[in-house]
Amino acid sequence: MTLKRLRAIVTALTLTASTLSGMNLSQAETALQSNKQSEIFQAYDTFKSAYMDATVEGDAAKKRRALEGIVASGNKLHIDVSDYRNKLKTLPAPTTDVKPAPATEPEPVAKPEPASKSRVKAPSIKGQNRLDEVEWDSGNLVFHFEKPLSNRDVNFFKLKKSGKHGYRYVLDIHAVLDRSHTLTHRDLKRISLTQYKPHTIRLVLESSQALPVRFAKHEKTLTVRAGLSGVTSPKRVPALSPVQARNKERVIVIDPGHGGKDGGAVGHNRYKEKEIVLSLAVKTASRLRERGYTVYMTRSKDKFIKLRNRTGYANKKRADLFISLHANAVPKSKARKAYGIETYFLSPSRSKRATNAAALENKAEVEDMDFYGKSTFLNVLNSEKIVASHKLAIDLQSSVLSSLRARYKEVKDAGVREGPFWVLVGAQMPAVLVEIGFITHPKEAVRIHSNTYQDYFARGLAEGVERYFAKNR
Structure with a gap:
């Protein structure tokens, strides 16, 4: 890809983010105080857009302000912002012109509002259960x-x-x-x-x-x-048929990574990535079908599938979501230190970690990169799919963590990240790649290989899908 084309992409993304958010820097800073994920997401895009503008304009003050906003909003959204944080550290200390404050009367101290009489405030609760x-x-x-x-x-x-x-x-x-x-x-x-x-x-x-x-x-x-009249029901109360009927119209494609001649990573105890992700994909598909969704899998056996054929299959099925499952890996020298769950959405790489992870997943078909780079890459980077994929990634990541932490300790949130994963290129729907853990880590590898852990992981993925559709109808 030429430098000229790369600049064109950056410019397009800058304009896209600015148009999407509809915020200025002051509004974005105010949005950081909100508890609404959608508003924080808009603020994040605004800060990134402002950072690009400040870099071009050479405005140091604006650049600092934008970087501070990216780091703050990124942390709230569980996005890897380490590169931006490092850039912020390299900026020179801001200079402040101290002006005498105008003579004003001191503001009155606000009195605390009386507690609502309509409810009793519940004390904090500790512990976990399911x-x-x-x-x-x-x-x-x-x-x-x-x-x-x-x-x-x-x-x-x-x-x-x-x-x-x-x-x-x-x-x-x-x-x-x-x-x-x-x-x-x-x-x-x-x-x-x-x-x-x-x-x-x-x-x-x-x-x-x-x-x-x-x-x-x-x-x-x-x-x-509650003094109610007698009603007896089965232990498991079935979902209402209208809910199942609504979900039936939604199509989800689950993509177990690798397969066949492409075995993916081989980790602790010689566990194979292609086998683990296929097992988890089957469990996830079952969970989603129980909730009424129409679910397809790009492969249901040990079969090699070209990267571009995976999203092509999802497009053919007119899928609403595309979820690709993979297991991360690092060299033996780092095996005991690298662990955690990550969820990626398609974007030019924002960190060394994303680049390394993408390199492992992309290496099976290097020729496809050239194919996509020449014919479809620019078409995929459209604002609607970037935003929707980002939202889906956040919902899946948070739901999986919530599900797993109810039973397992030391489940690490490695964040939602942007990365150049070619398996996501070409998808005409929100698409994400979930790195379910490090197959090279002694403890995490055993977990992701176990049926019980996969069951909890599948529950989390299904709940994440539910959350996404509930907020994006």
Whole structure:
């Protein structure tokens, strides 16, 4: 690729980011205080655009401001911003002209707002647990957890009657969901069971009349009694058919990396990347199908497939998402230090780590790089797919980490990163590459090879897909 063409790409990406975000630097800095992931993402793009502009303009102050914003927003989004952080360190210290402050009256100290009387603030909860299943036992809701519950694991409060909403009874339970549950009762207006926070499940019972709600814990069981009429249901409550029908229309292609003559990396205990990712892909496809999605796999056996044929297959199936699964690797000298889960979306490389990882995945078909570089590379780098792929990468990364950490310790978040992975080139839908861990790391290799770990990983990927579609309908 010529230098002239590379500059054209950078210019196009700069204009794209600026147009997408619609923010200026001040607005981007304000957006950093938001809890909304979409706003932080827009701010990140704005800062990157401003950094490019400042570099061209030679504006040192703007460059520093932009770099500080990239680092701050990147950290919140779990994006590798080490290169930008290093660039920020090399900038000269800013010079500040001190001006006398105008004479003004001191601002009054704001008084703290009184606590809301409509709810009781729940104390902080420590520990982890997972909800295995929930069932109706006559008129009681019975929750079964993976581990025993402590007194600090459940907090209950009632919201005051408020117009059409009537009474709301809320239980916050320190645990995580591994799938969605549909709960209904003829005497209630609504029952909601959601992952309210990363490690907090929230149960909401909504009624037009006051209820004598109480709960009881016994080891791994939590029973919620609300004086409801008898209803008995199976242990596993099936999802509503409308939800399955909606998901059925969404097509996902899972791509187990490598295969056939391309074995990928060989790591600890001679584990083979192509075998591990195929096993995980099968589990992930099963999880997604349980949720109603239409799922295809680029390969279901040990078969070699050209890189460009993988996304070509997804395009043919008119897929909504393309997820490629791989296992990372490093030389033996670094095997004990390199571990962690990474998720990449297509972009010119932003770090040495991304370049190294991409080199391993790209080496099977070097000729395809030239093919893509000449015919489709510029077409792929369009704003809509970059943004959508970035969002998908964030949702998958966070969901996988949440799922795994409920059972396994020392699961490392290696971040969401940009990288030049050619297996993603040509995809006409949001596409990401998940490095499920380092096959060369003694402990992590054993984990990613185990069925139990893969089950939790597959749950996380399925939950990440759910999160993505919930926020991007």
